[in-house]
Amino acid sequence: MNNIIQSLIKEVVRVEVSGKRLINGTVIDSGSDVIVLFNGIDYVYIPVDHIQRFGIYDDNEEDIQAPSESPNITALENEKELTFREVLTQAQGNYVEIYVTNGQPLHGYIMSLMNDYFIFYSPIYKTMYISIQHLKWLIPYSKNESPYGMNNQTNLVQSNGQLLANTFKEQVEKFQNTIVVLNIGGDKSHIGKINNVEEQIVEIKGARTNSYYLNLDHIKTLHEV
Incomplete structure (x- = not known):
């Protein structure tokens, strides 16, 4: 603390x-x-x-007041913090x-x-x-x-049964030969096919360009097209 x-x-x-x-x-x-x-x-x-x-x-221009209720997420009783x-x-x-x-x-x-x-x-x-x-x-x-x-009663989507890897690197490796979007899709995003993953380097094949290479530590999100 x-x-x-x-x-x-x-x-x-x-x-x-x-x-x-x-x-x-x-x-x-x-x-x-x-x-x-x-x-x-x-x-x-x-x-x-x-x-x-x-x-x-x-300044507190927004006139932020103290909450009237406690947060839903707090330390568990058996945890110090x-x-x-x-x-x-x-x-x-x-x-x-x-x-x-x-x-x-x-x-x-x-x-x-x-x-x-x-x-x-x-x-x-x-x-x-x-x-x-x-x-x-x-x-x-x-x-x-x-x-x-959305209807708050809609059932939450469940995992499709895919076996998940323990680490992010291993999960990225599972998407080799798959077209993905990395980092959501904004200015710093990358869209392409993952060709290879070796140590911290991810090889991406763009639509019409040669392969380029990303540092795995700077990949924030991944989702399949």
Whole structure:
């Protein structure tokens, strides 16, 4: 538990996360690797590894007030403090907003949680494989809310029975000779066929170009076309 962050409990702060994204909110809780903010509407769970800087937000132009209810995701009774992995575990099967890359929050739910990645179902992108190290924040939906006005009673899509690899690298290897979209589809995305994966290097074949090569550590999301 970080005593500096703990000293800011109930203070309104401004947090800059990786990608120069700013989040304002009241500090509600913190753990060894996560901080929890209330932005006036939602609880925002931010991994400490992605916090660039933070400070007390004196202006508070949004007039952010303290929450009237406790967050749904908290440390378990037998645990001393909340961890980001526990946040992901408790969020499984519930609607969430997550932010990974390209200025595009993703909406859906976590289907499965593996060693260093998770399987996410998005109504837009369908089944996605997302590296945990690139997840910037997670916002649980309220109990009566669903993305895109979907029927909240709709059964959650279940895994298609595919045998999942333990690590993100091994899962990427399973998509060799498959056309995929890497990093969602924004300016820094890559679309092509995975030809080969060796150590940290992924070889991609574009539509009409020669192969090019990516560092696996910078692949944030993967979904099949």
